[in-house]
Amino acid sequence: MSVLKxxxxxLLVxxxxxxxxxxxxxxxxxYISKKAGQQFEQFFGNPARPDAHQQKEGQVTIDNIPSQNKSSGKKVGEYVDFEEVE
Structure with a gap:
């Protein structure tokens, strides 16, 4: 009887x-989707700079000026001419 019980x-559990x-x-x-939406909004909803909304429309700002130390005369590697052998 105890085995049946x-x-x-x-089975009931x-x-x-x-x-x-x-x-x-x-x-x-x-609940999980609401929390993920809140985190997404918190991460992407806030602007990176608080003064971004204060600029006039069409105004351009440059945040990062790349360095001008690029030299195109770098030696990339050794060039080898191949001949076709028949």
Whole structure:
């Protein structure tokens, strides 16, 4: 009788959890998506510079000026001419 009672309790717990998960999943997913949306908005919603909204339309600003130390005369490697052998 105790074996039958144990099996019945295990099955009841299994199906109870299965039913609970089925009903709780939409709420859990909604909560996770809301939190992810808040983090996305916090990360991408705020401007990098607070004065970005104060500029006039069409005004251009340069934040980073690249260095002019580029030399095009660098020796890249050894060039070898190949001949076709028949």
């Amino acid at each position: 144990t099996i019945l309790i295990v 299994y199906y109870g959890l299965k039913l609970l998960i089925r009903f709780a999943t939409p709420y859990i997913l909604r």
